[in-house]
Amino acid sequence: VKILEIIDHHRLGNTPTTQPILFINEPVGSTCTIVADQFQRYGLTPTPEIAGIMMAGIISDTLHLNSPTSTPKDKDLLDWLSGIAGVKSEELSRIIFNAGSVILSHKPEEVITTDQKIYTEGELRFSVSQVEELGMENFWNHKDNLLAALNDFREKEELYMASLLVTDINTQNSLLLVAGELEFIERVSYPIVDSNCIFDMPGIVSRKKQLIPYLTGLLEATPA
Template structure:
């Protein structure tokens, strides 16, 4: 847990709040809601943005609550930045090297080897929207019902309906308070509706699936890219598996990575099918103690979380060798 506050920002400078590239719902909503928090404090120079195109469920939920998606700024060169929902350099907006990072609000491990901003708030919650929601509630900021619903959706999405191993009691508490404000009495039904709008994978091409929720990591010099596909039935995606593997191989020919992974996560069965490619993909057998079928497919029962269950063993393996 980390909370460093030594604010030395000039009042009046425009400060842009941005989530990571290839943003998931939490990256966009946490930027949006952190702008609300800052404005409630009188800091009207804080502006939420996104650095990349949003996915289908993000478009749907903002439209559902009749709210505007933050504006798109792909290159943040020369700007003052607040990073939300990420710190890893490979996930930052284009041009971050020529920007000034003045604050971080996140729920992931801190990766700031290149710069240390004067203001850092890190909490080990399941969602950055939980952290921002906590700030808003503790500051007694009035949250509009549609904004509360938006934030609840982001928490549900990032914690897999509060069932992921990354979920904390704080996530459940903030989700409960937001649901009350939003007038959403049945969180389970709301979660199913959200995931129904997300479970559109059979309609997408392989490259669209892979790029919907994708994150890149540096595992002690080993390049790892992990896509998470959350579905109500990963067995239905079996017909897509050959297409996805071919696309992974195609990507590795044009943009080589040591390991590329697609996680087909089943939210009902609580399991995961991993599809993998790369010159170090065979290391996954040692990392997870399970054989890769046909060299590229692995079944992991009880695995739901990229952040908690898939990435850490990979990072640990390459740190030790």
């Protein structure tokens, strides 16, 4: 695969390229914010359809500007795109988050891979998946199957730990389901709410800005 350019808003961890490329990386809430900014910089106006797609990306990534990753730039460009798309961000947000439960509409193995990232800390590899739900009822009804899927994925990929962050859009709180070594689970300082593998994480909604720094801090102290 020949990489031509990278536009992203996550922490760096990319592999080397064979030649110089365009690389844009900004600490904003969504890559769609960066893309919209490029439209403005070059004096271009997206079609209403493309503007709506970028709005959806910003709304989804930032939980409609409620995530700690949100920045004033995200809001400014969301407002700009709203005028082009002809839809209010509040209206589009309701449509997106009411579209259906990922947990109800997907198999457990699909739920944990729909929005999943694999990280490396030292010699340890681990995965963190995230889904957003309206309430936690669906999670509690399917937690055993989701844990089994995490364990299967962890074994298949030879990971130190596999986890699923389930975020309640209404309360802006999350639960973390963990399949991993006992020595790691015992170091998690958040309250255990079920079976030594589910942790209550009030106020945690951002995988990138809140959860990953916490998990990597725990893993740094873990013997390889």
